[in-house]
Amino acid sequence: MSGRSDSAFVLDNVTFAYDRHPAVRHLSGAFARGSLTAIVGPNGSGKTTLVKGMVGLLRPVDGSIQPRGVVRGGIAYLPQNAEIDRRFPISVIQTVLLGHWRRMGWARGATQKLRDGAQQALAAVGLEGFERRPIETLSDGQFQRVLFARLIAQDAELILLDEPLAAVDWRTSEDLLSLIVSWQQEGRTVAAVLHDLDQVRAYFSETLLLARECVAWGPTREVLMPQNLRRARRMSETWSGDRQNDRRPGAGPFRPASRSSLLSINGENNGPSRQAGDGSHPPLS
Amino acid sequence: MTLYDLVLAPFAEFGFMRRALVGCLALALGGGPIGTFLVIRRMSLMGDALSHAVLPGAALGFIFGGLSLPAMSLGGAGAGLMVALLSGLVARLTPLREDASFAAFYLISLALGVLLISIHGSNVDLLHLLFGSILAIDDTALLLIGAVATTSVLSLAAIWRPLVIECFDPGFLRAVDGRGGVVHTVFLVLVVLNLVAGFQALGTLMAVGLMMLPAATARFWVRELSSLCAASSTLALVSGFLGLLLSYHLDLPSGPSIVLVAGVAYLASVLFGPRDSLRTLRLRHRQSAA
Numbered sequence: 001m002s003g004r005s006d007s008a009f010v011l012d013n014v015t016f017a018y019d020r021h022p023a024v025r026h027l028s029g030a031f032a033r034g035s036l037t038a039i040v041g042p043n044g045s046g047k048t049t050l051v052k053g054m055v056g057l058l059r060p061v062d063g064s065i066q067p068r069g070v071v072r073g074g075i076a077y078l079p080q081n082a083e084i085d086r087r088f089p090i091s092v093i094q095t096v097l098l099g100h101w102r103r104m105g106w107a108r109g110a111t112q113k114l115r116d117g118a119q120q121a122l123a124a125v126g127l128e129g130f131e132r133r134p135i136e137t138l139s140d141g142q143f144q145r146v147l148f149a150r151l152i153a154q155d156a157e158l159i160l161l162d163e164p165l166a167a168v169d170w171r172t173s174e175d176l177l178s179l180i181v182s183w184q185q186e187g188r189t190v191a192a193v194l195h196d197l198d199q200v201r202a203y204f205s206e207t208l209l210l211a212r213e214c215v216a217w218g219p220t221r222e223v224l225m226p227q228n229l230r231r232a233r234r235m236s237e238t239w240s241g242d243r244q245n246d247r248r249p250g251a252g253p254f255r256p257a258s259r260s261s262l263l264s265i266n267g268e269n270n271g272p273s274r275q276a277g278d279g280s281h282p283p284l285s
Numbered sequence: 286m287t288l289y290d291l292v293l294a295p296f297a298e299f300g301f302m303r304r305a306l307v308g309c310l311a312l313a314l315g316g317g318p319i320g321t322f323l324v325i326r327r328m329s330l331m332g333d334a335l336s337h338a339v340l341p342g343a344a345l346g347f348i349f350g351g352l353s354l355p356a357m358s359l360g361g362a363g364a365g366l367m368v369a370l371l372s373g374l375v376a377r378l379t380p381l382r383e384d385a386s387f388a389a390f391y392l393i394s395l396a397l398g399v400l401l402i403s404i405h406g407s408n409v410d411l412l413h414l415l416f417g418s419i420l421a422i423d424d425t426a427l428l429l430i431g432a433v434a435t436t437s438v439l440s441l442a443a444i445w446r447p448l449v450i451e452c453f454d455p456g457f458l459r460a461v462d463g464r465g466g467v468v469h470t471v472f473l474v475l476v477v478l479n480l481v482a483g484f485q486a487l488g489t490l491m492a493v494g495l496m497m498l499p500a501a502t503a504r505f506w507v508r509e510l511s512s513l514c515a516a517s518s519t520l521a522l523v524s525g526f527l528g529l530l531l532s533y534h535l536d537l538p539s540g541p542s543i544v545l546v547a548g549v550a551y552l553a554s555v556l557f558g559p560r561d562s563l564r565t566l567r568l569r570h571r572q573s574a575a
Contacts, residue, residue: 055460077460088325088453089510098450101461106446134508 007068008033008158008189009054014063016049023049025213026063031158033068036184037191038200038220041210042236047193048080050210051162054191067158074102076156078147080163086136086143093131095146096121099153121152126175141172148176159183161192165199177203197224211235295533302529304422305539308486309525311430312495315437316479317518320500321510322472326452329497330384334391335473336480336493338368340398343414343489348405352413354426358481361489365477368394373473398489417488417540426485433482437475444468449510487540494544495521502551505558520550 007030016024024046031037039047052058053065055077067075076099096118097110104110110118122128125145135143144167151159161180165173181203183190191208194200200207200220207223209215211232216223295302323332342364343357350356368390375390376383402414422430441448447468450458458465483492499520503513528543535542557564 057456057459075460077457079456079460083456084454085325085452089508089513090449090453091509095453098454098457104446106444 006033007031008035009191010064010066010068012064012066014053014060014065016046016053016058017061018049022061022212024053024210027210027214028063029208029214029217031189031191032206033189034184034187035189035191035206036181036204037206037208038204039191039193039208039210040195040197040200040224041215041232044239045211045232045236047210048162051077051160051191051193054160074157076151076154076159078151078159078161078164080166088135090135091131092122092127092133092135092138092146093118095135096149096153099150099155102154118149118153121149122146124152125149125179141168144168144172144176148179152179157188159188159190161190163193163195165194165196173199200224212239291534292530295530301422302533304424304427305486305529306526308422308427308430309495309529309543310522311427311434312479312483312486313499313518313521313525315434315475316483316496317499317516317521318441318514319437319472319475319479320496320521321503321514321517322448322452323476323497324500324504325510325513329501331387332476332480332493332497334387335365335369335476336484336489337398338391338394339365339477339480339484339492340414340489341394341401342367342398343484344398344401344405347414348401354423354429354485357414358429358485361481361484362477364394364398365480366474369473369477413488414484415488415490416538417484417486417491418538422486430482430486433478437479440471440475444471448472487543491540491544494547495524498544498547498551499524502547502554502558505554505560505562508560521547524550 009031011027011029014024014027015022023044027050039050041047049058053060054067055075093115097104097114099121100110100114100117103114119131122130125148127142127145127149130138130142130146135146138146144164148164151161164180165176168176177199180190180192192204194204201224204220206218207220208217209223209228209232212235215232215235216225216228296306320332323329339361342360342362344360345364346353346357346360368387372383372386372390375381375386379386381389398414447458447462447465451465451468455465458468479496480489480492483495486492487495499517500513502520503516507513507516524547525543528546529539531537531546532539532542555562559565
């Protein structure tokens with residue numbers, strides 16, 4: 001974490017809560033301008049909550065959360081894709097053009113320049129020639145590429161991704177990860193919620209390990225030390241028995257992936273261990 | 286009987302038929318796109334609920350103003366907007382989902398409406414409110430329907446893009462533009478206005494038919510959003526035209542005739558339409574089996 005003077009985003013003792021149950025507690029810190037940060041933690045640790053708070057979709061009950069010199073439209077946000085209607089009658093290029101919202105707004109038409117931009121964004125994600133395809137004909141991986149093309153079109157200073165690689169195949173996630181890295185090289189600030197710690201180690205220089213409160217935040221190698229991960233897991237055990245938390249709005253079904261990959265650091269490790277564990281078991285200890 | 290007698294003579298000879306046709310045209314123009322958005326927003330039943338919700342307001346207007354269109358329309362619009370507003374509030378403030386709270390309020394509203402009319406009027410009045418009388422459309426009614434159609438088309442043009450994004454990816458709209466709530470509200474107001482415009486012609490129960498059936502039918506013909514809107518407007522107009530002829534020649538009530546024609550078009554499209562109909566799905570099935 002570098003000095004606050006050159007921060008893109010400053011969190012000051014921030015707390016988020018649903019129904020008075022805190023989801024993120026007393027989090028302080030800063031995302032340095034131009035940094036590439038992975039946000040990791042066990043299920044229910046407040047990762048999505050934090051990202052939503054940074055986008056401005058949730059208000060903190062305490063503390064403050066501030067983008068520094070980034071206007072609201074200057075944040076590009078990729079939510080978990082549950083909310084998108086994949087059967088909606090819209091073409092690939094139109095979806096990418098939505099990324100130009102700041103320049104097109106409610107009524108302005110797409111100029112040739114914006115169309116070219118959208119076209120280039122599609123080429124960058126490897127979907128040249130898909131312009132006129134309806135999105136309902138795309139595979140999960142292709143659709144995620146389209147959403148990445150939209151992020152490119154948004155041309156934002158700050159990019160927040162919530163589980164961008166959750167439903168895609170290995171090849172797609174490699175491609176998308178290298179795009180994420182290229183965004184940092186272009187000087188943007190990027191933060192992504194991820195589950196696969198191997199990907200985090202390979203591509204992300206900074207990591208925030210969250211378990212409702214900050215367990216560690218800094219260079220990835222230091223954050224992902226076994227003792228930190230063990231501590232995060234212990235903290236998650238105190239709340240995983242208490243299912244009340246899953247009643248909060250927006251809490252999805254229990255996803256096994258996060259816990260199993262968070263556990264995988266203890267030796268058996270390696271590879272996308274998504275199918276491991278069915279999530280209903282208590283964490284190994 | 287010549288083709289002229291069959292198709293054109295009724296409209297050439299009778300002013301009430303011409304007015305009815307113009308009324309259908311206006312309803313089709315406004316209702317087509319509105320119905321399309323209701324279908325793709327998965328709000329079809331909400332349109333139905335709102336159409337029932339209009340009744341007590343129209344009844345109140347009837348009680349105080351007699352069979353006067355402006356009074357009943359004003360009352361109907363008021364009641365519809367109130368139900369939309371209250372349902373939205375309940376959905377936002379409690380865990381009850383929006384469709385359930387809509388159902389609750391429209392049932393209350395419908396019961397209240399029927400009660401009001403049966404206390405104050407005869408059964409004939411009730412039938413008129415429930416099923417309308419398109420053949421009795423006068424100039425005032427035409428002006429009202431035309432005004433609503435104009436308002437709908439212009440407002441939709443203004444909120445088109447955010448409305449589309451709100452249907453497709455509401456999270457994205459919330460992140461880039463804080464005015465998603467405004468768009469949703471404007472849309473609900475347009476739904477209520479179109480239902481009120483429709484109820485004089487088709488009745489509170491049938492008004493939603495000319496809106497939803499063509500929109501659901503269009504889904505089996507075209508894919509793209511603007512084509513869907515255009516197709517459902519066209520289908521609504523054709524249903525109106527054929528329904529009026531049917532009701533004229535066979536001496537049937539006009540509202541149900543129009544909606545039934547739209548219904549036949551719907552059923553035929555489900556079976557034989559060029560896109561995603563049972564026929565094409567079976568063809569595809571056979572191809573993949575071969």
